[in-house]
Amino acid sequence: MTAAGRFAPSPSADLHIGNLRTALLAWLFARSTARRFLVRVEDLDDRTFADVAARQIADLAAIGLTWDAPPEYQRSHRDRYAAVIAGLTERGLVYECYCSRKDILSAPRAPHAPEGAYPGTCRDMPRHRARADRPPALRLRSDVTEYTVTDLLHGQYSGVVDDFVLRRGDGVVAYNLAVVVDDAAQGVDQVVRGDDLLSSSPRQAYLAQLLGHPIPVYAHVPLVLNAEGKRLAKRDGAVTLAEIGVPRALGQIAASLGLSGATPAEMLTGFDPAALPTGPWIYQPG
Numbered sequence: 001m002t003a004a005g006r007f008a009p010s011p012s013a014d015l016h017i018g019n020l021r022t023a024l025l026a027w028l029f030a031r032s033t034a035r036r037f038l039v040r041v042e043d044l045d046d047r048t049f050a051d052v053a054a055r056q057i058a059d060l061a062a063i064g065l066t067w068d069a070p071p072e073y074q075r076s077h078r079d080r081y082a083a084v085i086a087g088l089t090e091r092g093l094v095y096e097c098y099c100s101r102k103d104i105l106s107a108p109r110a111p112h113a114p115e116g117a118y119p120g121t122c123r124d125m126p127r128h129r130a131r132a133d134r135p136p137a138l139r140l141r142s143d144v145t146e147y148t149v150t151d152l153l154h155g156q157y158s159g160v161v162d163d164f165v166l167r168r169g170d171g172v173v174a175y176n177l178a179v180v181v182d183d184a185a186q187g188v189d190q191v192v193r194g195d196d197l198l199s200s201s202p203r204q205a206y207l208a209q210l211l212g213h214p215i216p217v218y219a220h221v222p223l224v225l226n227a228e229g230k231r232l233a234k235r236d237g238a239v240t241l242a243e244i245g246v247p248r249a250l251g252q253i254a255a256s257l258g259l260s261g262a263t264p265a266e267m268l269t270g271f272d273p274a275a276l277p278t279g280p281w282i283y284q285p286g
């Protein structure tokens with residue numbers, strides 16, 4: 001399959017200027033390396049809404065991004081995820097976990113256990129001992145604690161791999177599983193997204209190699225922050241495309257990236273990943 005990059009929004013709210021900037025960067029990275037570009041709606045969670053997804057896609061088109069196949073919806077891939085979980089289960093790589101968030105926080109952990117890692121409480125617990133008062137989550141039985149990925153902006157990045165969740169107790173497939181399975185199915189070999197997801201990439205890369213998929217090259221780009229240094233959000237004021245307007249939004253994004261051009265196609269000419277700013281963009285609406 002031809003190499004591809006992608007933008008994969010969760011349709012929980014309208015895209016803000018920071019999301020649009022990440023989408024534009026994903027498009028620039030893909031197009032400047034002769035890749036296809038794809039859009040995938042990450043709508044596994046029931047808190048997401050179809051009308052939001054439609055507005056997100058319309059906004060991406062409005063700023064001049066183009067994609068090479070109709071957007072895919074994760075909601076329609078549930079059989080695909082179930083088949084992958086069944087395959088991993090057959091290989092003995094899945095176990096049931098009955099821990100609540102509180103159980104995990106209060107569990108004793110090994111002295112050098114990495115912070116934020118699942119302590120492995122249910123890993124070797126015989127099934128009959130499990131508490132039956134809630135449906136279990138499914139976790140991956142991982143045989144490493146760390147994995148290294150290559151990131152175009154962060155270099156070699158090593159991070160925690162624990163027995164992470166593949167399917168939540170409520171039956172919803174976990175983001176880390178869905179993203180790996182879909183990227184592989186769509187031929188995505190370049191993942192550009194916000195750097196809040198950098199620490200998830202070792203888990204995803206580890207799972208990709210377990211499933212026999214190529215590991216994508218990553219570019220985790222700086223987030224957009226508000227004047228207080230917090231992640232930009234709707235309450236910060238005029239931050240969506242409807243509020244800012246297309247030409248102004250594109251102008252602000254181009255300036256923040258040190259690019260010239262009024263459209264993504266024009267910005268492509270001078271695009272050089274090595275020249276991108278490495279710090280966050282502080283955005284002041286108004």
Ligand code: GLU
Pocket residue numbers: 007008009010042179192193197
């Ligand atoms: N859906 C995720 C988000 O909107 C991004 C997932 C990804 O790019 O891997 O934060």
